[in-house]
Amino acid sequence: MVKISDVARHAGVAPSTVSYVLSGKRTISEDTRQRVQESIEALGYRPHAGARALASNRSNVLALMLPLRPGIHVPVVMQFAAAVVTAARAHEHDVLLLTQEEGADGLRRVAGSALADALIVMDVQLRDERIPLLRELNRPSVLLGFPAEPDGLTCVDLDFRAAGALSVRHLAELGHRCVDLVGSPPEVYERETGFAQRVAEGFAESAAAYGVASAVHPCEATPEAARAMAERLLALHPELTAVVVHNEPVVAPLVAAFRELGLRVPEDLSVVALCPDEIAAQAPLPITSIAIPADELGARAVTLLMSKLKGVPVSDATLLPPRLTIRASSAPRH
Amino acid sequence: MVKISDVARHAGVAPSTVSYVLSGKRTISEDTRQRVQESIEALGYRPHAGARALASNRSNVLALMLPLRPGIHVPVVMQFAAAVVTAARAHEHDVLLLTQEEGADGLRRVAGSALADALIVMDVQLRDERIPLLRELNRPSVLLGFPAEPDGLTCVDLDFRAAGALSVRHLAELGHRCVDLVGSPPEVYERETGFAQRVAEGFAESAAAYGVASAVHPCEATPEAARAMAERLLALHPELTAVVVHNEPVVAPLVAAFRELGLRVPEDLSVVALCPDEIAAQAPLPITSIAIPADELGARAVTLLMSKLKGVPVSDATLLPPRLTIRASSAPRH
DNA sequence: GTGAAAGCGCTAACAA
């Protein structure tokens, strides 16, 4: 194995000089830098990660804990992971993969053994055993999502309130005057003070602002519930011309149900969904949608961590703006 | 930070004794072991990963390179990754995540810097820039899939030939006497001497063995091609009662096409697919299928690496047996 | 602008 002293000898300098050329932590004459770089190339030198971590107290590794539980949409997780790895590499860091299964112990382990300098935790629950740990751990961390008590933690997420508002805005601008929200299952609203509520709030506020008649309907995540919901909505609001859906499994069945009930989409009824792009794009009728911006979330999580590692303070909450992709399911009211 | 000397002092032993208690590399009296363990607990000691890697020349980290390119079915990748992490943890190892994008350089980097002890590479292409590197690198590796020249490399994959055979066997046992294979796009057969051929071979051999009439039809991966294929098959073989599909995007469209042509599935025509379980299970009509056993592949890849790390030789090729899941698309011929 | 040398925390050879 080629080591720093080999490079130093080859270049006719001290090992510390090689180290400084690599780190840029002190000024080196152009001449020496050149020679050292050439020696590094010539010998194919790569610093030993462990030795580096030991001496510098930095592993240059981020730990990323991903959920594997059902209900999480897998492509979104992968997209997020890929974005994290790519962003980390751009900052000379590597990524250690942990599964949610490992829980708080896993985080404690990689932090305690100095395997990782910082932690990214996806799929944060409102009451999460990892939260208290992350507080006491003296390693920077970023959470994807917001727990019940986010104070002092750095959290990143889609701005769900803005997403709810944006869905209404899109429909209002198409001329719709009556829009209902088909939401998540009832227990999601009861149990969590989380994103489902925020979508509903943004939806309701924006509807009020646009003078659009609106209502929110929690809905179980089954095709049968979707069918029943479609019938109920038509019975309740004959004047309904647009629907926002925030409930992934229900998107396709709901559209199918409306069609079976004799409504044409988008001619008679426009549909906007909050769901992963894969679901919206691959539906029989491509659905206008607002997606979780997994790429941006991953990249942002990493840049936040990098700031924290440098000691630069960052804001606790980062809410990414929603983006709406117009597909075939929404059209002007007529 | 608690270090090994703190534990040693607390337990009244030498640091090396603590090390040996942890590694089990020499016999320790039950009494000492007990005291040391208690001190470890009491102080919350965790060995410094970098120091360990430096002194022992082992990082206890596996690098896992995953594909993100389109065409790869994402849930399968995630499932594989999860299995690798879980298996690695069972062997006291962690997993470093690399993206295919990093290519050979990424592997060289993590191997050269001693970040990882061993490498797992998924989605191996027939002509892959990483293959020559893996040969010359003095780190054990396992490939998922088979390159053109697999000699000397440790490869793991589904036994595609057996999968082809199994699909026929299932249908033959249901009484079908005429079975066609709708395969991958033509260029896959031309370009690759890989899994597509092996499926076709296993299919053809098994058909011959069961005395079943059969034919192989490459098929483009589009709904239109699926529709055309359905028409063509019916025209060619009016007596056809079963079809095997090895072409993910075509599974659902093909079934739909047969139905539109007046055939009932499975009453008039049985269908078996080689595709990820998600696709088979979530089709409008759940499809009897043989899946890529991502869990087993991941676990096996890790155990193979562990053997290699211990210096135990392993066989070059590991072919996992196919498993067929019976769903609603296959039934006895009548 | 550069060098010398003291550790970082652990493992494993050697010694008892």
Add this chain to the structure above:
DNA sequence: TTGTTAGCGCTTTCAC
């Protein structure tokens, strides 16, 4: 069965 100690390869302080 246990202790002593010499590194592992790097970073960083101190010195010039």
